[in-house]
Amino acid sequence: MEFLRPATWQEAVAAKAEHPSAVPIAGGTDVMVEINFDHRRPEHLLDLGRIPELSEFDTDSGSGTVRLGASVPYSRIMEHLRTQAPGLALASHTVASPQIRNRGGVGGNLGTASPAGDAHPALLAGGAEVEAVSVRGTRLIPIDDFYVGVKRNALAPDELIRAVRLKTATGPQQFSKVGTRNAMVIAVCAFGIALHPEVRQVRTGIGSAAPTPIRARAAEEFLAAALEEAGLWESRAALPPAVARQFATLVSGAANPIDDVRGTASYRRHALGVMARRTLDWTWREYRGAERTESCA
């Protein structure tokens, strides 16, 4: 195994072009597990650790965007992006342990593209774009097109993730994950929701309940229509319970889960419904300004 250590982003992109099968390593919290267990024996490891811009983020209030370097660790997202990317900050909080959160980041989560990755529901709900770079140039992959199969993503073999772009949150966002212990656990299933009042949209993301992370589109459309019809975006009135119930049912129905050692398919469907109802309630209350519902963890 050869260890490539590019000093600059240009060198990294060139190295990836030269060795398309090289495995990038950022925090290493997925890569090293695979290597230790002999699940993976890459010929080249491409260390991204020396490229400072990957660990930086910019928030541009003018354009209303957040550009999050691929290697920014979860602990910094939790700390610095709670206002701009609240859903992703909450999701970051649920990842693993402090040690892992100090190393692992969103670029790695996207690289692995596990249906259980915690960033994905938040990225789907937030409507993120993945900035993929190769010697051929840069393209922005909408997050909806990024997950193409079980642990497969839309990156070409010569591409690296430079950053993730998110619109600065214009409305409340929530993230919720079920695991069988109270910390340091892989999701049995997870749910993210973001209200986008400026475009009168609701976006969602479901984790660990289908071969890839997915959106619950029917639920989103139903909710947006219901809010529109009743004029709730303007009135900020309470959400009719029947709407919340139907939203939950549609989220449940969007999932396509399996039975495995972590949980049963029917539990996953059930839990998604509960999480959908609760997180909608929290976001809508926050939207109404009725009360503070943010967790203070």
Added chain:
Amino acid sequence: MSTAEQNRAAEGGRTPTGVARGLTQGATGTRGGIGESTLRPDGVLKVTGEFAYSSDLWHEDMLWGHTLRSTVAHARIVSIDTAEALATPGVYAVLTYDDLPTEVRHYGLEIRDTPVLAHGKVRHHGEPVALVAADHPETARRAAAKIRVVYEELPVVTDEASATAPGAVLVHEDRDDHHSGHVPHPNIVHRQPIVRGDADAAARRADVVVRGEYVFGMQDQAFLGPESGLAVPAEDGGVDLYVATQWLHSDLRQIAPVLGLPEKKVRMTLSGVGGAFGGREDLSMQIHGCLLALRTGKPVKIVYNRFESFFGHVHRHPAKLTYEHGATREGKLTHVRCRIVLDGGAYASSSPAVVGNAASLGVGPYVVDDVDIEALALYTNNPPCGAMRGFGAVQACFAYEAQMDKVAAELGMDPVEFRQRNAMEQGAVMPTGQVVDSPAPVAELLRRVKAMPLPPERQWETTEGADVRALPGGLSNTTHGEGVVRGIGYAVGIKNVGFSEGFDDYSTARVRIEAINGEAVATVHTAMAEVGQGGVTVHAQIARSELGVTQVTINPADTQVGSAGSTSASRQTYMTGGAVKNTCEAVREKVLAIGRRKFGTYHPAWATAELLLEDGHVVTDGGEKLAPIAEVLEDEAVDLELEFRHRPTQPFDLRTGQGNGHVQYSFAAHRAVVEVDTELGLVKVVELACAQDVGKALNPLSVAGQIQGGSTQGLGVAVMEEIVVDPVTAKVRNPSFTDYLIPTILDTPSMPLDILELADEHAPYGLRGIGEAPTLSSTPAVLAAIRQATGLELNRTPVRPEHLTGS
């Protein structure tokens, strides 16, 4: 001693293989004797990451061993082709069953039924088939992958029905062990009935009868230091083995005959042990490492990774338990009938003794005159099960405590009061006929645990909103209070201490006292495995109390001294602590004899008074100092090695189960307070209070640590810990810490303790073995609390979210 000094002492004393040569402990400010919370000598090293565990062992020029394990649960081995593995550069040896050097090719704790390497057949997923030694661990691992084993799969038996069905495949075909004659089926390792009184007649007096079926999942010890050791071939043809284990001499007895060596040529030294909990009672890499070292003539190290560790040791027996309890309207138990079926897996390990415990403790700490109990362990193709903290008593406690709640509910009685009405006390008779002849404060423990203040309601609420860390789901942010219901549950349990059923249980201690630079110092040498329980701390305390010295050196545990017995069965403070005390007393008599000889004529008290050793002096019981110990000794040393035994026990009668089978009993009670998210089925244990009688707390801090650790292990199997075995293939589905979950600190609640010290006059210092009792009642207390919160029956542990949501 300061941190720096401690580190230096340990570092300077480290052998090339990383084994500390001796831990010298001083005591500043206090006497450092028994009853004080002196700090453990290994504590700072462990929390700073400097302690040398067995996985850190290193030797110049050493090879790495790797074990090839079966990929299927039950199969005939058609062929094993090692040629390609052997031809791999860097590989020094590849061994299979055919390479074993002697005719002794099996080992086992009670029954020698476990092949050193699979012979003709594999009986469970992960069974060792071949060994490789190479100059790099990766080379060894890759070479092992090149060994071609052709399996012809056989049907598997996985539970009682399949194991005892007509025509069931036999896991062991030609049994001739000492249990084979009395078991009803060859796939039953051992069966123990216990019959006392007349349960049928008593049942007719019952006003209420409650039945239940319970299932206990397979728990893993999940010690953090994986199996590891280093075998170094010696010039005399023998081998030096450094290993993390629980009982050096038991290992030795099993290893030496397989190697064809006399025991004295297999010199074992305990290496740093990263937890045990029963999982190191059976051999893992010991024989394998020695075989490779002797074959290659080079030191060989073997370290399992976490995945392999799940196959490298036995687990806690999963169990199916059927109970019937009867009671009168007044709340008196009339009778108990129960049947406990333990799954022993493919090899016997300690299944017979686990059966004895489950049966004899199957009713719990209650007075019941009419009982009909049956416990048995199966041979199946599931992973082998054996010792784990609580050893048969854990499974039974889960079921009988659920039953006690059910009966109380049926009677409309408070569950604590119902337990108290039936609680045993000193003088009670066990189902085995044994009289409990030391304090048994069962009702009192329940009273104390109930009297503790409850944590406040809605404890997650803060001025800033909900603190999700205090809610079910924790940081996963699943609830801000929605769906959350509190429940409170109680349980109490009974555990035996020490080895039972007529076993000759003893421990050996060698103690030396001498004067160095004008100060009397002591050295204690035993073969006790320090697995984290704090034995080394307690031994120094005992030596200080008995010999009046300050500085005590605890020598590394090895086989150059007599057996200390196992670090299990809550027995080491009682047994090796007792042995140290016993030897110290004999050493003291010798010191006093020397003193009388030298100084007897100077002071009449030498002849007339009761003399003690205190603060470095010979003193009279009136406190008068007669002479410094160092002056008594001058350059003479007193050095003795003695054995210590507890009261003998008897085997249980094979038909009636009668017999004084146990040495001592240990009791703990828990109150669990849980918050359950009833919609998502997630549980937060908010508080787990425990009251336990410890006889005498030799080191109160260690006692608290044991109780809290044991309680947490019980909590783990209540809400998350389970090895999942596929019922069709008998393969393990979650051999990793990704999916075998153990409690994190966020899952570990506050654990207020109430520690009682009622002396057992038969035991050294009146102490009671304490390590296991808290593991028993914690699980049923948590389950009872979840039942109260949800109204569900919950006959199975661990509870999973889908059991609580019905989905």
